Amino acid sequence: MGTVFSFDVRGGEPEAVRTALEEAVAQLHRVDKVFSTYREDSQISRLARGELTVEECDPEVAEVLGLCAEAERVSDGWFSSTYEGRLDPTGIVKGWSTERVARHLAAAGATGVSVNGGGDVQLLGAPGTHRPWRVGVSDPLRPGSLAAVVSAAGVDELSVATSGTAERGAHIVDPRTGRSAVTDLVAVTVVGPRLTWVDAWATAAFAMGSREGLTWLESLPDIEALLITAGDEVRCTGGLAQRLG
Template identity: 45%
Template sequence: MPISIHLRGPDLDAPQVEAAVASAYAWLREVDRLFSTYRADSEISRIRSGELDVADADPLVWQVVALCHHAEEETGGTFTARLPDADGRVRFDPTGLVKGWAVEQAATHLAALTDHAYCLNAGGDVSVGGSTAVLEGTPWRVGIEDPRDRSSIARVVELAAGGVATSGTAARGAHLYDPTRRAYVDRSGSVSVVGPSVLWADVWATALYVGPPELTDRLPAGYEVVRL
């Protein structure tokens, strides 16, 4: 997926800045190595095939497994990490959580640059933060794509710190699974969530897209929903 890092602050060519950016990208490559379902040698693919037991996996895998259980509890079972594969067999697939988690962890490498502000965008999951003094009252402007016309921006969110995540079918088709109906959701529109954590914004964007409208009542304080 396309991943970009934007920084605002002094001396963007400084060695410590280049090192922080390189470290963020290195982290994302490590996440891909462990969690990609498109790589037969990833730990998640080996778990899904029965070759590797979760107990023997990398501790980062344990962390994601725990987060997936927590996300399922928080959303009343609407978010799930057990999805049917191409053969219809239900297997562990944490990719609905991993991207937001990976972005949030990558952003910590950028947050170490205390005199810079950052914006990390990974396939539409956006994490921003860093020095508010650098922003000087001009926060990041995050555009939310119109799901019915992907060449236009339907909404702009201004944010100095936190995350934005969007779920829908405009880009990837019917890939979001509703565990209640045991079916993939195939309808137009999108749901974006803005809040303190891009990890949980991503989880809730998925849950609110596939779940019933009343699920919004479970949304934690500090999060905003944008439905298009």
């Protein structure tokens, strides 16, 4: 997946959690081996070349492709599982795999889990009594500063994902043209229960632009968002204030 993962795991029986953490890391390496578009021998690359069928791939491939299809449907095509005409589900793989390993750790008995996959975070439980998880959102126009702090107070699961041009430049594609998305936005941060969807929605909303993206995000259940334009204008969904702190 070409990114760095970090784990903050609290509570649970130490040996069980340690084993689950080792399994989580192994899962991430396996996901990279199966889904990497940079590996010629990955299952997704071979599937794209027609050397494998979906049925011949690991079950996770069909699962991810199903998630991609749902993301394309909900976003009216603004999320895409292709790049330059080639199968490329990586827009959903990172969020899905991060969420999956976080849930694996929680299932092993951890009472607080934070998994950060390249800046996108899945939170479960809490780090301590009366202490919610908090996630800082970088200000893309002021390096080293925060645009907001998201709090998981009052909820058992929360995720935060950002799509934009600050870190990786113009890498988000407009599915209508197949070229880099040209919008008034520099960053979209989306907050919701599941990182699988939050990550996909941030990408789709960025491609839409601030006006259409904000309207669409407002229509999604259990989703809040912060959008920052190149002109330093901040736009938020109506319920975002309840998640800040």
